[in-house]
Amino acid sequence: MTLAHRAGGALLWRGLAIGGENIIFLVRLVILARLLVPEDFGLVAIGLVALAIAMSLTEFGIIAALIQQPAPNKRHLDTAWTINLVRGVVVTVFLFITAPWIAGAFGDERATDIIRALALTALFHSSASIEVARLNRELQFRGLAAIGLSGAVVNTLVAVVLASTYGVWALVWGSLAGAAVHALISYFVAPYRPALHFSPESSAKLLRFGRWIFLVSVLGIAGDAIVRWMIAAHMSVVELGVYFMAARLAFLPTQLLYGLVSEIAFPVYSLLQENPAKAAVAFRSLLISVAALLMPIAIVFAWLAPAIVEHLLGDQWRAAASVMQLLILSSVIGLLGEGMTPVLKGIGQPAGIAAMESVQVAVFVLVGGPLIGEFGLVGAGIALMSGVFVSQLLALRYARKVFVRPFAGLAAPMATIGAAALLATAAAAVTVEVLPGLVGLIVGVVLAGLAATIVLLWTDRVFGLGIVRTLIEPFPRLRVWLEAIGVTI
Numbered sequence: 001m002t003l004a005h006r007a008g009g010a011l012l013w014r015g016l017a018i019g020g021e022n023i024i025f026l027v028r029l030v031i032l033a034r035l036l037v038p039e040d041f042g043l044v045a046i047g048l049v050a051l052a053i054a055m056s057l058t059e060f061g062i063i064a065a066l067i068q069q070p071a072p073n074k075r076h077l078d079t080a081w082t083i084n085l086v087r088g089v090v091v092t093v094f095l096f097i098t099a100p101w102i103a104g105a106f107g108d109e110r111a112t113d114i115i116r117a118l119a120l121t122a123l124f125h126s127s128a129s130i131e132v133a134r135l136n137r138e139l140q141f142r143g144l145a146a147i148g149l150s151g152a153v154v155n156t157l158v159a160v161v162l163a164s165t166y167g168v169w170a171l172v173w174g175s176l177a178g179a180a181v182h183a184l185i186s187y188f189v190a191p192y193r194p195a196l197h198f199s200p201e202s203s204a205k206l207l208r209f210g211r212w213i214f215l216v217s218v219l220g221i222a223g224d225a226i227v228r229w230m231i232a233a234h235m236s237v238v239e240l241g242v243y244f245m246a247a248r249l250a251f252l253p254t255q256l257l258y259g260l261v262s263e264i265a266f267p268v269y270s271l272l273q274e275n276p277a278k279a280a281v282a283f284r285s286l287l288i289s290v291a292a293l294l295m296p297i298a299i300v301f302a303w304l305a306p307a308i309v310e311h312l313l314g315d316q317w318r319a320a321a322s323v324m325q326l327l328i329l330s331s332v333i334g335l336l337g338e339g340m341t342p343v344l345k346g347i348g349q350p351a352g353i354a355a356m357e358s359v360q361v362a363v364f365v366l367v368g369g370p371l372i373g374e375f376g377l378v379g380a381g382i383a384l385m386s387g388v389f390v391s392q393l394l395a396l397r398y399a400r401k402v403f404v405r406p407f408a409g410l411a412a413p414m415a416t417i418g419a420a421a422l423l424a425t426a427a428a429a430v431t432v433e434v435l436p437g438l439v440g441l442i443v444g445v446v447l448a449g450l451a452a453t454i455v456l457l458w459t460d461r462v463f464g465l466g467i468v469r470t471l472i473e474p475f476p477r478l479r480v481w482l483e484a485i486g487v488t489i
Contacts, residue, residue, distance in 0.1 A: 017145030018256045021152040028156040029248055032163055032171070033313045040168035042232075042241030046111040047118040047172070049221075049228050050102045054091045055122055056221035064345060066133035067267055078197035081130040085196075088126025095119035106232045106240075117172045124179035131190035137267050143189035151182035216350060219357035223364055223387070227380050230372045243377055245313070246320035250305075250327035253297045257290055258331075258338045269346025279343070280403040285470045287339050288413050292467055295332060296421040296452035302328040303425045304432065304441065311438045319377060326381025334388045337395040343402060352398045356391045363387035413467050416459045424452035 062080045095102075096116045103111040135144055155178025162170035232240050265286055272279040301308075305328070306321040313320070337356055344352040364387040371379030399406040431444035460467045 013141035013145045017141065017148045020145075020149050022252050022256050024149075024152045024156050025248075026252060028159060028174075029245065030312050031160050033245065033317060035160075035163040036167060036171075038238050038241035038245070038316060040171065040241065041244045042237035042239075043108065043111050043114055043168050044118075044171045045228060045240050045244040046103065046106045046108065046232075046237070047114040049225050050095060050099070050115045051091075051118050051122060052221045053225050054095055054119075058087045058091055062130075063133045063136070064266075064350075066130070067137045067270060074195075075197055077130050077192070078195045080133075081192070081194050082196050084126045084128075084130065085194075088123040091122040091126075092119045095122070106229065106237070108232075108237050114168070114172055117169075118175060121175055121179035124176075124183045127194075128183040129186040129190040129192040130194075131192040132186055135190055137270070141264075146189055147182055147185050150185045151178040154178050154181040216353045216357050219354060219361050223357075223361040223384075226361070226365060227368060227372075227384065230368055231377065231380060234369075234372050235376065239319070239377060242317060242320050243323060243380060245317060246324045246377070247327055249308070249320070250301075250324045251331060253294060253301060253328075254331040254338075257294050265342035266345050269343050271346075273347050276403070279347075280406060283339065283343060283399075283403060283406060284408070284410060287335070287407075287410060288417075288467060288470045290339065291335060291414060291417050292456060292470075294335065295417050296424045296448070298328050298332045299421045300425050300428050300445070300448045300452075304428055304444065307432055307441050311441055323377040323381040326378065326385055330381070330385040330388045333385060333392060336392050336399065337388070340395045340398050340402075344398065347402070349402075352394075356394050356398075359394055360387040360391040363390045412463065413465045413470075416456065416463075416465055416467065420452045420455040420459075423455055424448040427451040 062084055066077075066080060096119055099112045099115040099119075100109070102115055103109050132144065132147070135141070155174045157174075158177040159170045159174030162173055166173065228240060228243070231243050265282075268282060269279060272282065302325045305324040309317050309321045309324070340356075341353050344350055364383050367386055368380065368383040371383045373379070375382065425448065427450075428444040428448035431447050432440045434440065435443055456467055459465065
């Protein structure tokens, strides 16, 4: 089986997993948005950002290092698992002790116990089977799908069932239950007998690569933590809850697509380290594939954001619509950077990712405060979009440094994809205008999808752009089926 076909199988299973997880959490958000209030989500957002900061400050890139350079023996794996477990214990204890000060920094002491409870999820995740790294490297994403989906289902069921009785704590118990099930299922899918062991030689090898993943993690969460702190400082926990909901919804499409890019492309590029020509072809194919899927979805989603908020969430979330639109557009702007991230990880140059994150965070820090103070949540969206835009200039530099003519032949496909996205948006806009309400929203989304598909298929066939061929290359069975029904690829 070729690498492309192996990647196709992995892409299918990972796509099903991330798609399923996002659908589950979307249902969860819509239901809980009706049962809870923005203030509840704001309190949980404080706990989650505290957890994310602590996890990023202890992120040594162990799993990524094992994917980029496989473990030679079980002692190596035991060292990696031990480092992860110690990390989970340290984070849990640290957050339990510092919770009152963290809650005070966000201006709401009620978050103290929430932070302490959510700290336990760090321990659960850190104790999961270390053999998941092997499944990632070998592109065996069927088992990984089971792990992710089981955690998402349990998280959602627990939160929804308890929401009416326990309010904000339903979100906490859901997160804890989901994390515990995630860790438990990992041992069934990726069997591993854990043993406490620490080898200085093994740890040094892991941490040489992981130090840059650590820095990337710190920078990534720093940007998110800063925006949440600025919103809490300039406004209140209510607006923080609105931003939390807006970000969760806005990034749903990119979590699916960029999650696929990161988790599938990273091991693929690590296998192509010694073949730059094939890596360049894979890079161009990746950009076309992600753009063809992301741009129509994102632009239609941005246009329909006010209607989505009105009909799915309710009036109390109306302020989320504008910031959702800006966050969605920022994800489209960041396409190149997201495409270069797995490349730089795969070829063992994660320092480039750290540089891109540094630029993005620096720009946000410079402009975030004034913009949020002047424009509120919209200012936060503008600041984030500005940081993403500037970081793409650095991504462009790295692409030209790693590959020879990295964008050769991409102009026509990208222009076609952009045109398809605009026509799809027009179809959705007209439909929502003619058919108001939830029915119009659903019909508009369906018609937008059909419009984008028809435009891409027609232009690809007439002008020979190769977009469809690129999309189905990893799926030989799909190509055979299409040709059997008369579709020439």
